[in-house]
Amino acid sequence: MDALAQTALLVSLTSFSLGFATLARNVRNKLFLYFAIGCTVISAWAIFYFISSVWPENGWYGYHLSLNAWLAPASLLFIQSMMRIEKWVTSRILLFGSLFLCLAMTVMVLFGLERHDLIKNIIYFTPSLIVIQIAILMVSDRSVNPLVGIRRRFILYVATLIVLSTCVMDHLPDLPLAVPIFGNFALTIFLFFVSQAITQQRLLNLGSLLSRFLTVVFVAVLLAAVFSLVRVWAHELALFFLNSFIVSFFVLTLLEPIRSVARFFIDRVVTRRASLVQGEIDAAVRELALVVNPKDSLTVFEAFVTRVLKPDGIAFYVPSSDPKLLRRERAIGEGFRLTHAPAEIPKHHPIFDALAHAGRKSRVLLDQMLEDEIERMAGQEMKHRYAVWRDAVHALGGNIILPFSKDGRVLGLAVLDVPNPPEEYGANWSILRELEPLADRVAELIEKSSVFDREREVERLATLGEMAAGLAHEIRNPLGAIKGAAQYLDPSSNRPESRFLSVIVEEADRLNAVVTQFLDYAKPSATREYKEVDLNNLVQKLVMLLSPTAPEDVDLRLQSSLLQARIRCAPEQIHQVLLNLIQNAFKALRRWDVSRGDRSKGQVEKRVLVSLDAFETDDLRSMIRVTVEDNGPGIPRENLEKIFIPFFTTDPAGTGLGLPICRKIIQAHGGTIEVSSVPGVTTQFRIILPEAP
Numbered sequence: 001m002d003a004l005a006q007t008a009l010l011v012s013l014t015s016f017s018l019g020f021a022t023l024a025r026n027v028r029n030k031l032f033l034y035f036a037i038g039c040t041v042i043s044a045w046a047i048f049y050f051i052s053s054v055w056p057e058n059g060w061y062g063y064h065l066s067l068n069a070w071l072a073p074a075s076l077l078f079i080q081s082m083m084r085i086e087k088w089v090t091s092r093i094l095l096f097g098s099l100f101l102c103l104a105m106t107v108m109v110l111f112g113l114e115r116h117d118l119i120k121n122i123i124y125f126t127p128s129l130i131v132i133q134i135a136i137l138m139v140s141d142r143s144v145n146p147l148v149g150i151r152r153r154f155i156l157y158v159a160t161l162i163v164l165s166t167c168v169m170d171h172l173p174d175l176p177l178a179v180p181i182f183g184n185f186a187l188t189i190f191l192f193f194v195s196q197a198i199t200q201q202r203l204l205n206l207g208s209l210l211s212r213f214l215t216v217v218f219v220a221v222l223l224a225a226v227f228s229l230v231r232v233w234a235h236e237l238a239l240f241f242l243n244s245f246i247v248s249f250f251v252l253t254l255l256e257p258i259r260s261v262a263r264f265f266i267d268r269v270v271t272r273r274a275s276l277v278q279g280e281i282d283a284a285v286r287e288l289a290l291v292v293n294p295k296d297s298l299t300v301f302e303a304f305v306t307r308v309l310k311p312d313g314i315a316f317y318v319p320s321s322d323p324k325l326l327r328r329e330r331a332i333g334e335g336f337r338l339t340h341a342p343a344e345i346p347k348h349h350p351i352f353d354a355l356a357h358a359g360r361k362s363r364v365l366l367d368q369m370l371e372d373e374i375e376r377m378a379g380q381e382m383k384h385r386y387a388v389w390r391d392a393v394h395a396l397g398g399n400i401i402l403p404f405s406k407d408g409r410v411l412g413l414a415v416l417d418v419p420n421p422p423e424e425y426g427a428n429w430s431i432l433r434e435l436e437p438l439a440d441r442v443a444e445l446i447e448k449s450s451v452f453d454r455e456r457e458v459e460r461l462a463t464l465g466e467m468a469a470g471l472a473h474e475i476r477n478p479l480g481a482i483k484g485a486a487q488y489l490d491p492s493s494n495r496p497e498s499r500f501l502s503v504i505v506e507e508a509d510r511l512n513a514v515v516t517q518f519l520d521y522a523k524p525s526a527t528r529e530y531k532e533v534d535l536n537n538l539v540q541k542l543v544m545l546l547s548p549t550a551p552e553d554v555d556l557r558l559q560s561s562l563l564q565a566r567i568r569c570a571p572e573q574i575h576q577v578l579l580n581l582i583q584n585a586f587k588a589l590r591r592w593d594v595s596r597g598d599r600s601k602g603q604v605e606k607r608v609l610v611s612l613d614a615f616e617t618d619d620l621r622s623m624i625r626v627t628v629e630d631n632g633p634g635i636p637r638e639n640l641e642k643i644f645i646p647f648f649t650t651d652p653a654g655t656g657l658g659l660p661i662c663r664k665i666i667q668a669h670g671g672t673i674e675v676s677s678v679p680g681v682t683t684q685f686r687i688i689l690p691e692a693p
Contacts, residue, residue: 005053007184012046041074069105072098294449313417341397343676354389365401404443483508535565560612566692585630622691634679
């Protein structure tokens with residue numbers, strides 16, 4: 001038996017194993033099915049060559065020749081599915097032409113006509129149809145939309161041609177360029193790489209594939225060497241089984257260290273990648289290690305993604321006070337989809353189902369990957385599910401979803417709109433895998449965000465508490481003297497300087513109001529009596545009170561889905577909070593020119609909507625939510641994180657204490673207040689309070 005026959009046995013066993021292992025992952029995936037069919041044909045083709053070498057007189061070589069013709073349609077079916085070109089006219093002609101030719105050649109073999117040189121040469125060169133398909137792909141590559149860059153696609157094309165040509169060299173007896181056994185080894189390696197690429201959703205890079213391959217080769221060589229030694233050493237059957245068990249246990253224990261060594265060898269010696277990406281990631285990880293503010297971690301992550309992926313837009317979703325929701329923290333980009341993405345998404349959103357389904361294969365959702373699965377799935381139910389997940393990704397305003405997850409819990413999302421993978425990092429979506437360490441660190445900080453916010457608020461209030469009494473005393477004493485002196489001089493008289501005295505009195509009153517607000521911020525609930533009230537009635541009366549004072553072109557509306565919403569509160573304080581929020585909306589709309597917004601759907605009236613609804617937390621606590629929403633200019637992203645900081649204001653006539661006082665009042669009632677805004681579209685303030693027992 002020659003070496004070519006022995007390596008044919010290797011090809012047969014390996015291809016069958018790879019095909020079976022791939023199909024076992026998902027029998028409904030058309031690509032996996034077509035790969036398994038191709039591997040089965042290759043396995044049968046190789047095993048019949050091996051058998052014909054052992055028993056040449058029994059006509060087994062004829063079966064080998066027949067299967068040689070069937071290599072073409074099996075390979076074309078897989079290539080067309082992988083590259084998503086099944087609907088190309090040229091692809092259909094090649095596939096159906098190869099099927100017709102194979103059937104004809106199979107009939108010829110059954111009648112023993114393969115002895116004629118013409119028939120035999122046609123059978124030998126039937127796989128050249130694969131060459132034609134690859135040539136068409138290389139010419140029309142720009143119309144293909146796979147997940148890897150153009151250079152790597154051409155590597156795939158060239159590798160296919162090399163493997164095909166070397167296999168032909170091995171099996172053409174009269175070809176002077178024959179390279180014995182090289183073709184079979186090349187085919188085995190090629191099938192391994194293809195199987196790994198398609199089963200890993202093609203987000204692996206070349207280094208990962210090489211690492212996996214070298215690990216398998218190293219383990220195989222180690223097992224062969226050790227078992228050969230055991231076979232020579234152990235002459236007794238019992239001793240042979242004992243030693244085999246010990247050696248197998250030893251090798252399996254070392255499998256992970258072997259994989260690590262192989263990966264190190266590939267990264268440092270073979271590919272020699274100074275790791276442009278890794279350097280960027282290490283720098284970002286070091287920067288994140290120094291960050292304690294969750295919002296700052298999003299800024300670092302945003303800067304890294306912008307530098308590496310150059311996205312058209314980014315949006316982040318972080319935990320809301322309602323545990324069943326994620327709210328959008330910020331959105332950067334001018335795209336229509338991104339600016340019109342939802343401000344909140346529920347935990348039953350299809351995107352979470354998609355992330356759970358992805359499992360360990362990939363924590364990243366890529367719309368092209370989902371498109372591929374839709375094309376390749378055989379079952380209509382799975383096609384529909386993948387279509388829903390793809391549409392969910394697009395609805396959030398991007399084409400990539402990266403979760404911030406901890407212990408299997410999704411704490412937040414990064415939505416990226418990246419049209420093409422970056423060329424400088426290999427033009428390959430495998431770079432998305434490299435973002436996971438950063439996402440893990442961001443998830444840790446998001447998990448600790450509530451603790452961080454509480455600690456920061458305690459420190460701020462402690463400082464303000466120390467300042468409040470002394471500041472009030474130091475300001476009010478001279479302020480009272482100034483006002484008293486101005487009033488003593490009688491600003492109501494007709495003297496020319498009287499109008500200046502009126503200004504002094506008015507400004508003294510305004511400054512006294514600021515001091516009062518500051519004291520209220522330090523102690524918002526010092527002397528308040530809580531009682532049970534119906535929030536529905538309170539809000540309804542407030543809307544009726546404010547409707548006559550609303551700007552003429554602003555429509556103030558109330559919308560409630562609750563028959564009653566009973567809470568324990570200080571009614572005058574809740575009234576103060578809602579009054580402040582609604583009046584702020586009036587001010588924003590009064591300054592807002594409707595024509596500057598996105599009015600693609602026609603004229604849009606200015607409106608302020610006050611709505612009430614209820615929900616339950618994960619620990620079954622009943623909560624009441626009041627939302628004050630306007631369709632005004634919105635709040636710029638750089639200001640969104642500052643509006644609850646005392647004395648921060650963009651209103652020349654404002655004090656910067658209104659919203660901080662509102663938040664302190666709501667927190668004193670055991671609730672929370674949140675804000676989300678899309679500039680030019682909408683702004684929402686949400687007050688969440690516990691329902692009365």
